[in-house]
Amino acid sequence: MEKLTTNKSVLDWIEDKIALVKPDNIVWIDGSEAQIEALRAEGMRTGEMIKLNEELLPDCYLHRTAVNDVARVEARTFICAPTKEEAGPTNNWMDPAEAYKMLYDIARDSYKGRTMYIIPYSMGPVGSKFSKIGIELTDSIYVVLNMAIMTRTGKAVLDALGDSNDWVRGLHCKCQIDEEKRYICQFPQDNTIISVNSGYGGNVLLGKKCFALRIASYQGKQEGWQAEHMLILGLQRPDGKIRYICAAFPSACGKTNLAMLIPPEGYYKKGYRVWCVGDDISWIRKGPDGRLYAINPENGFFGVAPGTNEKSNPNALASTRQGTIFTNVAHNLDNNTVWWEGLDKNPPENAMDWTGKPWNGKTSDVKGAHPNSRFTAPAKNCPCISSEFENPDGVPISAFVFGGRRAKLAPLVYQSRDWNHGVFVGSIVASETTAAAAGAVGVVRRDPMAMLPFCGYNMGDYWQHWIDIGKTLDPEKAPKMFNVNWFRKDADGNFLWPGFGDNLRVLDWIIDRCEGTADAEETAIGFVPRKEDINLEGLEGVVSDAQLEEILSVDNALWKDEVAGIEEFYAKFDRLPPVLKAELEDLKARVAE
Ligand code: GTP
Numbered sequence: 240m241e242k243l244t245t246n247k248s249v250l251d252w253i254e255d256k257i258a259l260v261k262p263d264n265i266v267w268i269d270g271s272e273a274q275i276e277a278l279r280a281e282g283m284r285t286g287e288m289i290k291l292n293e294e295l296l297p298d299c300y301l302h303r304t305a306v307n308d309v310a311r312v313e314a315r316t317f318i319c320a321p322t323k324e325e326a327g328p329t330n331n332w333m334d335p336a337e338a339y340k341m342l343y344d345i346a347r348d349s350y351k352g353r354t355m356y357i358i359p360y361s362m363g364p365v366g367s368k369f370s371k372i373g374i375e376l377t378d379s380i381y382v383v384l385n386m387a388i389m390t391r392t393g394k395a396v397l398d399a400l401g402d403s404n405d406w407v408r409g410l411h412c413k414c415q416i417d418e419e420k421r422y423i424c425q426f427p428q429d430n431t432i433i434s435v436n437s438g439y440g441g442n443v444l445l446g447k448k449c450f451a452l453r454i455a456s457y458q459g460k461q462e463g464w465q466a467e468h469m470l471i472l473g474l475q476r477p478d479g480k481i482r483y484i485c486a487a488f489p490s491a492c493g494k495t496n497l498a499m500l501i502p503p504e505g506y507y508k509k510g511y512r513v514w515c516v517g518d519d520i521s522w523i524r525k526g527p528d529g530r531l532y533a534i535n536p537e538n539g540f541f542g543v544a545p546g547t548n549e550k551s552n553p554n555a556l557a558s559t560r561q562g563t564i565f566t567n568v569a570h571n572l573d574n575n576t577v578w579w580e581g582l583d584k585n586p587p588e589n590a591m592d593w594t595g596k597p598w599n600g601k602t603s604d605v606k607g608a609h610p611n612s613r614f615t616a617p618a619k620n621c622p623c624i625s626s627e628f629e630n631p632d633g634v635p636i637s638a639f640v641f642g643g644r645r646a647k648l649a650p651l652v653y654q655s656r657d658w659n660h661g662v663f664v665g666s667i668v669a670s671e672t673t674a675a676a677a678g679a680v681g682v683v684r685r686d687p688m689a690m691l692p693f694c695g696y697n698m699g700d701y702w703q704h705w706i707d708i709g710k711t712l713d714p715e716k717a718p719k720m721f722n723v724n725w726f727r728k729d730a731d732g733n734f735l736w737p738g739f740g741d742n743l744r745v746l747d748w749i750i751d752r753c754e755g756t757a758d759a760e761e762t763a764i765g766f767v768p769r770k771e772d773i774n775l776e777g778l779e780g781v782v783s784d785a786q787l788e789e790i791l792s793v794d795n796a797l798w799k800d801e802v803a804g805i806e807e808f809y810a811k812f813d814r815l816p817p818v819l820k821a822e823l824e825d826l827k828a829r830v831a832e
């Protein structure tokens with residue numbers, strides 16, 4: 240097949256990898272619909288893809304991963320910086336030379352009998368000053384089809400690259416999906432990613448977490464911008480103005496849901512709307528007017544399926560009705576569609592579970608869909624996609640919001656006193672673990688800025704980068720910083736806050752605070768709304784005044800324990816910014832009052 244570029248750095252690198260993995264065939268992904276259609280057909284032939292009901296779900300496919308390969312593997316993910324110190328205390332580290340040797344030994348000859356797909360892709364609109372280019376080599380049709388949804392792929396990307404050497408190298412080898420030899424390795428200094436023995440999303444769609452967060456966070460540190468695990472939404476209020484919010488929550492903690500929120504009825508009627516710019520990743524840099532601007536580098540949504548339904552997130556559901564790949568959900572054999580827990584109250588009886596075994600949703604006591612089953616849907620399908628989605632200059636950010644799953648402690652919302660205090664608030668995010676990563680679920684751990692698994696360098700330096708960005712901003716123009724918690728529970732384990740669409744009530748207060756039009760009470764941890772500042776209209780019988788008071792309460796005694804936990808966490812960092820140490824001392828003094 241004809242090569243799609245004459246770029247020497249690209250051709251040399253590919254030659255080298257061909258010699259290593261020895262594919263039978265080589266296919267350049269050109270970005271044409273005809274080629275994608277042919278690959279879908281090929282995927283059906285090999286059994287990788289199951290075509291779903293063309294009438295009900297046009298151009299949609301089901302894929303099942305190996306049962307040992309259903310989530311990101313943080314324990315097997317490495318930052319291969321020259322020194323362990325550069326990777327920092329929160330990342331696994333491997334010496335680059337050792338890592339290359341080990342990975343090349345695993346990858347050697349692994350494409351024999353297989354095809355090498357060469358995927359040129361752009362993170363961000365092709366040609367935007369925010370955007371970056373990558374090339375992923377893969378032996379998986381599933382990866383090609385997903386990348387074609389999640390990124391901008393094809394010849395146009397190589398044309399935009401021209402002769403440049405500024406692109407991220409990505410090698411993915413399925414090998415035998417051996418979990419003992421599974422490694423996801425980032426080499427930030429070399430702009431290189433190597434992923435072996437997996438076929439699951441975050442491990443193998445190399446443009447996403449590996450590039451757009453781990454490599455890009457490092458690039459951002461060098462070049463003066465930021466790559467964050469943040470959704471971007473535009474909140475339109477009755478005055479017609481749209482203000483943009485970036486929010487960082489850990490994996491499976493509500494980014495996709497918040498990004499596509501539908502306002503409660505009363506708000507909707509008044510003219511409130513939420514427009515989705517992105518649901519997972521933000522690339523952020525200062526604009527000519529001194530404000531921070533963000534783009535979403537992705538082109539689709541790789542969303543959590545379970546819990547997505549007509550009520551919780553109709554926009555996400557609508558996004559999956561066409562051109563979507565479903566991974567590890569249940570297969571309804573009666574009408575050749577898909578099902579997952581929380582879709583509706585009518586599970587199929589004649590079905591296959593996510594592992595491909597016969598499954599009766601009415602009688603079975605095992606789940607039909609894996610808790611981390613996902614949909615890969617084109618962003619353009621989303622009914623509330625922002626008109627700014629393709630804007631190469633991004634959108635101006637009014638607020639940064641951090642959050643996590645905390646059954647206790649963190650109030651529904653609070654605002655930081657200033658930028659540095661906001662960085663502190665982001666740095667102390669803690670959240671219960673979810674099914675998005677292999678390992679125990681429901682264990683509270685620190686996940687600073689929701690970047691614990693995704694920061695490509697020393698987290699201490701990353702915090703310093705946040706502080707340094709703040710120094711360049713006029714405080715009047717800097718985004719205000721907040722923390723939210725949709726997941727507070729009562730003594731019986733019930734959520735105290737209805738969440739989903741009703742989170743708009745909190746966003747409304749956040750924007751009011753940014754505009755200086757809402758009140759708050761100053762507490763030890765920051766500014767918290769008084770109960771009359773959150774509008775409960777329409778929530779009668781759902782959230783009582785007493786409940787609202789409870790979820791807005793700040794218990795200094797509990798926060799004293801939290802301070803001890805933060806001290807323990809911070810103690811791991813040789814490179815803790817003095818500013819954060821001072822913020823911690825300040826919090827300690829305030830909760831002791
Ligand atoms: P990643 O794609 O892994 O980064 O996840 P995400 O942050 O986009 O999370 P997502 O929006 O997919 O939500 C994950 C889970 O949290 C789903 O099961 C949702 O139903 C649930 N969830 C989302 N928002 C809320 C909320 O406001 N309240 C409650 N109780 N649950 C929520």
Ligand code: SPV
Binds near residue numbers: 676
């Ligand atoms: C996450 O885990 O934060 C995801 C899914 O968004 S994955 O692409 O697998 O990382």
Ligand code: MN
Binds near residue numbers: 468489490491519
């Ligand atoms: Mn994510």
